[in-house]
Amino acid sequence: MAEATQHSTLNAQNSFYARCGKRLLDLALAAPLLLLTLPLLAGAAALAAAQNRGRWLFRQQRPGLHGRLFTLYKLQTMTDARDAAGHLLPDAERLPRLGRWLRATSLDELPQLWNIVRGDLSLVGPRPLLPEYLPLYSPTQARRHEVRPGLTGWAQVNGRNAISWEEKFAYDVWYVDHLSWRLDLAILWRTAGRVLRGSGITAPGQATTTAFRGSPPPSVSS
Secondary structure, eight states, X not given: OHHHHHHHHHHHXXXXXXXXXXXXXXXXXXXXXXXXXXXXXXXXXXXXXXXXXXOOEEEEEEEOGGGOEEEEEEEOOSOOOBOTTSOBOOHHHHOOHHHHHHHHTTXXXXXXXXXXXXXXXXXXXXXXXXXXXXXXXXXXXXXXXXXXXXXXXXXXXXXXXXXXXXXXXXXXXXXXHHOOHHHHHXXXXXXXXXXXXXXXXXXXXXXXXXXXXXXXXXXXXX
16 A cells, blocks of 8 residues: 555656646746736735835745745735734734735735746645744655645645644645646635635634644554
């Protein structure tokens, strides 16, 4: 069974689509989308700037293909409000109504089309997370970096932030093992529906999502 799974994975990652076609699809869709959405992006950026004292673009280092770091771009949705001691307030207190709306509509993700054109991201793949999570992954979870991260992914259309970290990573690794143009088109189609519904934006009881602290060790049966 393990050999069959490994063989399937190698076939998926060595296919023409994985080697060339996926990048061509990214450019064919992302470049026109970036141009078409520029007016929408400009309007959303102006709203973000008005909320954040002129700051509209959020930049953060994220690990990409094989864990190499790149600069991810998003619209600034959270304020930098701090307490009396100078510490950032909790996410729920720094995410105003406008920021929630930008996230619910996924307008905050539009600058990542530039990341796709640059080759940092793909349209579809595991979402790029924080660099501090890298040493916390199990060897299986770390396989999510065997492909270029994506603007959307298999985990995003199966719950997004409303599922556990372990479930997200299981979906990510499944995607790595089953990468194909049919799967990517299906994910893009399902993503459009989820964006329109605004579902799975936050984790239950959270303003955004909980931080990953590492997976619990497997239980040992007696």
